[in-house]
Amino acid sequence: MEVFSKDASLMDMNSFSPMMPTSPLSMINQIKFEDEPDLKDLFITVDEPESHVTTIETFITYRIITKTSRGEFDSSEFEVRRRYQDFLWLKGKLEEAHPTLIIPPLPEKFIVKGMVERFNDDFIETRRKALHKFLNRIADHPTLTFNEDFKIFLTAQAWELSSHKKQGPGLLSRMGQTVRAVASSMRGVKNRPEEFMEMNNFIELFSQKINLIDKISQRIYKEEREYFDEMKEYGPIHILWSASEEDLVDTLKDVASCIDRCCKATEKRMSGLSEALLPVVHEYVLYSEMLMGVMKRRDQIQAELDSKVEALTYKKADTDLLPEEIGKLEDKVECANNALKADWERWKQNMQNDIKLAFTDMAEENIHYYEQCLATWESFLTSQTNLHLEEASEDKP
Amino acid sequence: MEQAPPDPERQLQPAPLEPLGSPDAGLGAAVGKEAEGAGEESSGVDTMTHNNFWLKKIEISVSEAEKRTGRNAMNMQETYTAYLIETRSVEHTDGQSVLTDSLWRRYSEFELLRSYLLVYYPHIVVPPLPEKRAEFVWHKLSADNMDPDFVERRRIGLENFLLRIASHPILCRDKIFYLFLTQEGNWKETVNETGFQLKADSRLKALNATFRVKNPDKRFTDLKHYSDELQSVISHLLRVRARVADRLYGVYKVHGNYGRVFSEWSAIEKEMGDGLQSAGHHMDVYASSIDDILEDEEHYADQLKEYLFYAEALRAVCRKHELMQYDLEMAAQDLASKKQQCEELATGTVRTFSLKGMTTKLFGQETPEQREARIKVLEEQINEGEQQLKSKNLEGREFVKNAWADIERFKEQKNRDLKEALISYAVMQISMCKKGIQVWTNAKECFSKM
Numbered sequence: 001m002e003v004f005s006k007d008a009s010l011m012d013m014n015s016f017s018p019m020m021p022t023s024p025l026s027m028i029n030q031i032k033f034e035d036e037p038d039l040k041d042l043f044i045t046v047d048e049p050e051s052h053v054t055t056i057e058t059f060i061t062y063r064i065i066t067k068t069s070r071g072e073f074d075s076s077e078f079e080v081r082r083r084y085q086d087f088l089w090l091k092g093k094l095e096e097a098h099p100t101l102i103i104p105p106l107p108e109k110f111i112v113k114g115m116v117e118r119f120n121d122d123f124i125e126t127r128r129k130a131l132h133k134f135l136n137r138i139a140d141h142p143t144l145t146f147n148e149d150f151k152i153f154l155t156a157q158a159w160e161l162s163s164h165k166k167q168g169p170g171l172l173s174r175m176g177q178t179v180r181a182v183a184s185s186m187r188g189v190k191n192r193p194e195e196f197m198e199m200n201n202f203i204e205l206f207s208q209k210i211n212l213i214d215k216i217s218q219r220i221y222k223e224e225r226e227y228f229d230e231m232k233e234y235g236p237i238h239i240l241w242s243a244s245e246e247d248l249v250d251t252l253k254d255v256a257s258c259i260d261r262c263c264k265a266t267e268k269r270m271s272g273l274s275e276a277l278l279p280v281v282h283e284y285v286l287y288s289e290m291l292m293g294v295m296k297r298r299d300q301i302q303a304e305l306d307s308k309v310e311a312l313t314y315k316k317a318d319t320d321l322l323p324e325e326i327g328k329l330e331d332k333v334e335c336a337n338n339a340l341k342a343d344w345e346r347w348k349q350n351m352q353n354d355i356k357l358a359f360t361d362m363a364e365e366n367i368h369y370y371e372q373c374l375a376t377w378e379s380f381l382t383s384q385t386n387l388h389l390e391e392a393s394e395d396k397p
Numbered sequence: 398m399e400q401a402p403p404d405p406e407r408q409l410q411p412a413p414l415e416p417l418g419s420p421d422a423g424l425g426a427a428v429g430k431e432a433e434g435a436g437e438e439s440s441g442v443d444t445m446t447h448n449n450f451w452l453k454k455i456e457i458s459v460s461e462a463e464k465r466t467g468r469n470a471m472n473m474q475e476t477y478t479a480y481l482i483e484t485r486s487v488e489h490t491d492g493q494s495v496l497t498d499s500l501w502r503r504y505s506e507f508e509l510l511r512s513y514l515l516v517y518y519p520h521i522v523v524p525p526l527p528e529k530r531a532e533f534v535w536h537k538l539s540a541d542n543m544d545p546d547f548v549e550r551r552r553i554g555l556e557n558f559l560l561r562i563a564s565h566p567i568l569c570r571d572k573i574f575y576l577f578l579t580q581e582g583n584w585k586e587t588v589n590e591t592g593f594q595l596k597a598d599s600r601l602k603a604l605n606a607t608f609r610v611k612n613p614d615k616r617f618t619d620l621k622h623y624s625d626e627l628q629s630v631i632s633h634l635l636r637v638r639a640r641v642a643d644r645l646y647g648v649y650k651v652h653g654n655y656g657r658v659f660s661e662w663s664a665i666e667k668e669m670g671d672g673l674q675s676a677g678h679h680m681d682v683y684a685s686s687i688d689d690i691l692e693d694e695e696h697y698a699d700q701l702k703e704y705l706f707y708a709e710a711l712r713a714v715c716r717k718h719e720l721m722q723y724d725l726e727m728a729a730q731d732l733a734s735k736k737q738q739c740e741e742l743a744t745g746t747v748r749t750f751s752l753k754g755m756t757t758k759l760f761g762q763e764t765p766e767q768r769e770a771r772i773k774v775l776e777e778q779i780n781e782g783e784q785q786l787k788s789k790n791l792e793g794r795e796f797v798k799n800a801w802a803d804i805e806r807f808k809e810q811k812n813r814d815l816k817e818a819l820i821s822y823a824v825m826q827i828s829m830c831k832k833g834i835q836v837w838t839n840a841k842e843c844f845s846k847m
Contacts (some may be wrong), residue, residue, distance in 0.1 A: 052453060063613060098705065134406045164408045201665075203663055205661075205662075205665045206662075206665065209658055209661060209662040212654075213655070213658055213662075216651060216654045216655055216658065219651050219654075220648065220652065221650050222490075223644065223651055224649040225642070226644045226647070227644035227645055227647070227648055229584055229644075230637065230640045230641045230643075231641060233637050233639065234637050234641055236632075237633055237634045237637060238634070241630045241631075242635065244623060244626045244627065245812075245815075247808075247812045247817060248812060248815055249818075251816055251819050252819070255819050255823070258823070258826075262826075268806040272492070283473055308760070315523045315645050327646055348624045352668060352669055352847065354670075355669070355847070356669070356845070356847045357846055358490055359840075359844040359847075360844040360845050361675070361842055363837045363838075363840045363841035363844055364841060366833065366837040367833075367841065369833075370830045370831075370833035370834045370837065372829075373826065374830035374831065374834065375826075377826045377827045377830065378827060380823050381820065381823050381824070381827070384820055384823075385817075
C-alpha cells in the first residue's frame with residue numbers, strides 16, 4: 001500500500017516554517033534556527049514510573065506531561081500515562097510517515113547482557129531517561145514535531161489512543177511491505193547515488209566505532225565500580241591499625257579519612273559517567289542502527305522506481321500506465337533523498353555537539369575527581385608538617 | 398607497656414656469649430688475616446682495619462644484581478642472583494667517599510648472616526631480610542624470582558638490611574658482619590666455625606611448641622600480642638592494597654582503548670577529526686601513566702613489608718625470653734623437689750614419691766650408711782642447682798634489661814619509619830592526582846575543539 005501521495009511527500013520539506021528551503025545551506029540554517037531553545041513551544045517531561053498488575057501481565061507506565069503554546073493543541077497542558085508498547089507504536093507510525101527521516105531511537109526492549117529483571121530500579125530509571133530523550137528529540141525535529149500521531153500520543157486519553165491505534169494499515173499489509181522491501185533492497189544498493197554511498201560508508205564505520213566506544217565506556221564504569229568496592233575496605237584497615245599504635249593514632253586516622261574522601265570522590269565520578277557519557281554513547285549506538293534502517297528504506301524507495309523503469313524498458317508489464325507511475329515514483333525518490341540529505345546534515349551536527357559535550361563532561365568529571373583527591377592529600381601533608389614543626393618547637397628549650 | 402619490674406628471682410641473664418664482633422676480640426688475628434688478603438678484593442686502596450673501621454663514617458651499598466649459574470651442593474646446575482656489596486669510607490675532611498671493599502654475595506649468604514645474628518644476639522630485634530619469594534602480588538607483577546623488577550626491589554631490600562645492621566649500636570660491632578662486608582672467600586666457613594648452629598636452641602625452631610610458663614612477664618606477653626596484631630593488620634593492609642592496585646590498573650588501562658578507536662574514528666570525521674585524534678593521544682598517555690605510579694607504590698608496600706617481618710623478629714625475642722623463663726622455672730622446680738627429697742630422707746618422712754623409696758618399702762629398708770650417701774649426693778646436687786639458679790636469674794635480668802633497651806630503640810625507629818612511609822604514600826597520591834589533572838585538562842581541551 002502506498003503511503004505517499006505527491007502532495008504529502010512535499011510536506012516533508014515544507015515544515016510550516018516561514019522560510020522556504022531552497023538550498024541545502026539555507027536548510028541547515030533553518031534547522032539551527034529552529035533548534036534554539038528560545039523558540040521552543042513544546043515542553044515534554046517523562047517521569048513517575050508506575051507498576052500495573054493485571055491478571056495477564058505486569059507492566060510499567062510513565063507519566064508524560066506536555067506544556068505547549070501551539071494553537072493546534074486544544075489546551076496548554078496535558079498529562080497522560082503511556083507504556084513502552086505505546087512508544088513502539090509511535091515510532092512505527094513515524095517511520096511509516098517519514099521513511100527517510102532519521103527517527104530518534106527508542107531504548108531497547110530488554111537488556112540482553114547483565115540485567116534479567118525487567119523491573120529493576122536502575123533499568124527503569126535508565127529507560128525513563130531514554131524515553132524522555134526520545135520524545136524531546138521528536139519535539140525538536142523540524143518535521144516530526146508536527147506529526148499528527150505524535151500529537152495524539154501526547155494528548156489522548158488511554159481509550160482514545162487504543163481506538164486510534166486500531167485504525168491505520170493492518171498487520172498483513174505491513175508484512176507485505178516488509179517482504180517487498182527485502183526483495184527490492186538488493187536492487188536499490190546497485191543504483192545508489194554517490195553521496196548516499198558515502199553516507200552509507202560513514203554509517204557503517206560510525207556504527208563500528210560507536211559500538212566499540214559504548215563497550216569501552218561500559219567497561220570503564222565497571223572497573224571504576226570495582227575499584228570503589230576495594231577502596232571502601234582500604235580506609236578502615238588504617239583505623240584498625242591505629243588501635244594498636246599509640247604514637248601513630250592521628251596519622252593513621254588521618255590517612256583513613258583521606259582514603260574515605262577519595263572513595264566518595266570516586267563514587268561521584270562514577271555517577272557522573274553514568275549520567276553524562278553512557279546514555280549519550282548508547283543512544284548513538286541505537287541511532288547507528290536506525291540510520292542503517294533509514295538507508296535501507298531509501299534504497300527500497302529507489303528500488304521501486306528502478307523496477308518500474310526496468311519493466312518499461314523490457315516491456316514486462318502493461319506499459320500504458322507505467323510512465324505516469326514512474327513520474328510519481330521519481331518525485332517520491334527525489335523527496336525521499338532530499339529529506340534524508342537535510343536530516344542527515346542536522347543529525348550529524350547534533351551528533352557532533354552531543355558527543356563533544358558528553359566527552360567534555362567526562363573530562364570535567366575526571367578533573368574534578370583528581371582535584372578533590374589532591375586537596376585531600378595536600379591538606380593531610382600540611383597537617384603532618386605542621387605537627388612536625390609543633391613538635392620541633394616543643395623540643396626547643 | 399609500662400609495668401613494675403617483675404620479681405628479680407625470675408629474671409634471666411643471657412648466656413655470656415662474647416660475640417666475635419666486640420672491638421676487643423681477636424683484633425690482632427683479624428688484622429693479620431686482612432693484611433694477607435689485602436689487594437685481592439679491594440680496588441687497590443688500603444683495606445680498613447677493624448680497629449679504625451668504625452672511626453670513619455662508612456657507606457654501604459648493594460649496587461648491582463647479576464644473574465649467575467653455578468653448581469650446587471649436589472653438583473647440579475642452578476641459576477641464582479648475586480649482589481654486589483660496596484663499602485666506602487667517607488673522609489672527614491672533604492666528605493669524599495673512597496671505595497674500600499667490594500664483593501659479591503647471594504641471598505643465602507645474607508640468610509646465614511641473619512641466622513648467626515639471631516643466635517648470638519637473642520635480646521636484639523634483628524632486622525629482617527626482604528622476602529624470599531614475591532607475595533601480596535597484584536596481577537601485573539610476576540611472582541617470578543628472576544623477574545627484573547623483583548630483583549631490583551630485592552636489591553634495595555638487601556641494602557636496607559645491611560644499613561639497618563650498620564646503624565644498630567650493638568650489631569654494627571659484630572666481627573662476622575664486618576667480614577661479610579670485607580671477606581669474600583671463606584666467609585661461610587668462618588661463620589660455621591663459630592659453631593653458632595650448635596648454640597641455637599632447637600626448641601626455637603618448633604614454631605607451634607608452647608611452653609607453659611607459670612609466671613609470664615606481662616611486658617613480654619603484651620609485646621607478643623602487639624607483634625601478632627602488627628603482623629595481622631599489615632598483612633591485611635598489603636592484601637587489600639594489592640587488590641586496589643589491580644583495580645586501579647584496570648581503570649587506567651581501559652581508557653587506552655579510547656585512543657585506538659578515536660584514531661580510527663577521526664579518519665571519517667571532517668570537523669571532529671583533529672580533536673578526536675589528539676584526545677585519543679592523551680588517553681594513551683593516561684593509560685600508560687599507571688605503570689610508574691604503581692611501581693612507586695610497590696616501594697611503599699616494601700616499606701610496610703619490612704615491618705611485617707619485623708613483627709616476626711619481635712616475636713623471636715619474646716620466644717627466647719619465654720624459653721629462658723621456662724628453663725628457669727624448670728630449674729627452680731627441680732631444685733625444690735631435690736630439697737624436699739633431702740628433707741624427707743633426713744627426717745624419715747616420705748611425702749614425695751621416689752623409686753628408691755618404693756623399692757625400699759618393697760624390698761626392705763636401706764641401711765643408714767646408704768641413706769647418708771644419698772643425702773650427701775643430693776646436697777651436692779642442691780648446691781650445684783642453687784648456683785645454676787643464681788646464674789640463670791642473673792642471665793634473665795640481663796636479658797630483660799638489654800632486650801627492653803633494644804625494644805625501646807626499635808619502637809622509636811618504627812614510629813619514625815612508619816610515619817615517613819605514610820607521608821610518602823600521601824606524596825605519591827598527590828603526584829598521581831597532579832598527573833591526572835594535567836592529562837584530563839589536555840583531553841578536555843581537545844574535546845572542546847571538536
